[in-house]
Amino acid sequence: MDTPKSSAAEYVLTLDCPETRGLVHAVSGFLLEQGCDILESKQFDSQDDAQFFMRLHFASAGDSAGGPASLDSLREAFVPVAEKFGMQWELRAHAAKHRVLIMVSKFEHCLNDLLFRARIGELPIDIVGVVSNHQDHRGIVEWHGIPFFHVPVTADTKPAAEDRLMELVDRLDVELVVLARYMQVLSDDLTRKLDGRAINIHHSFLPSFKGARPYHQAHARGVKTVGATAHYVNAELDEGPIIAQQVVEVDHTFGPEELVAAGRDTERKALSNAVRWHCEGRVFLQGNRTVVLR
Incomplete structure (x- = not known):
């Protein structure tokens, strides 16, 4: 035989x-x-x-x-x-999964999308924990069998909160941190520590409408498309190297809240694409931009 x-x-x-x-x-x-x-x-x-x-x-x-x-x-x-x-x-x-830590505040749509895609095997990731400055999403995270860490943040406690985050990154052997609508600005020191291994989703088609309330900025300008940008985190707010972007057409009938609703799908898709491409080894940093081989 x-x-x-x-x-x-x-x-x-x-x-x-x-x-x-x-x-x-x-x-x-x-x-x-x-x-x-x-x-x-x-x-x-x-x-x-x-x-x-x-x-x-x-x-x-x-x-x-x-x-x-x-x-x-x-x-x-x-x-x-x-x-x-x-x-x-x-x-x-090829079959190796990246160990990922997700950070989120109160908006859960990107978190839910990543949890679902990871659960069905669409993303090559192992979500080892979720960190939030609120308690809102503990139930859904723990339903998925994933540890949830509540790390509240105030101006006075921010240094301690960031120390706690890095302790989790080290203890859980985290390879990638994903800011899935985490609405806190990271310190320059933390962004340096996470250089090249932290991805943020910004609810705007960067470089337009940086900072807070971008959909309201977009409405004031009468935009005809809204979108989202997934990028690496660096010390400059919303200026990190861009990995993935998504857009959707809108018109003059859309108010700020309608723009927010229209943008949710673009946020989910841009972020999941960026996470997948990074973890599949398709993204290369080249100065302040990226090369994505896909």
């Missing part, structure tokens, strides 16, 4: 480095030498700054001589290639 082949193991390799000849050949040649099959390949050569970006989804198939290559062995073997071209790179198992 023939020995059955081992099932394939799938991985995702992401990298960026200065553009030079031979990059694609070097990476694809490495995978060929390792007995791997490329399932999806995306790349971008930025003409602005001669920077190269690449995402590869590949499989290592087992055979009669042994099982598929391990994550550790592939990482070790790729080091010389990465060093030769000065790459920043990451190699993860």
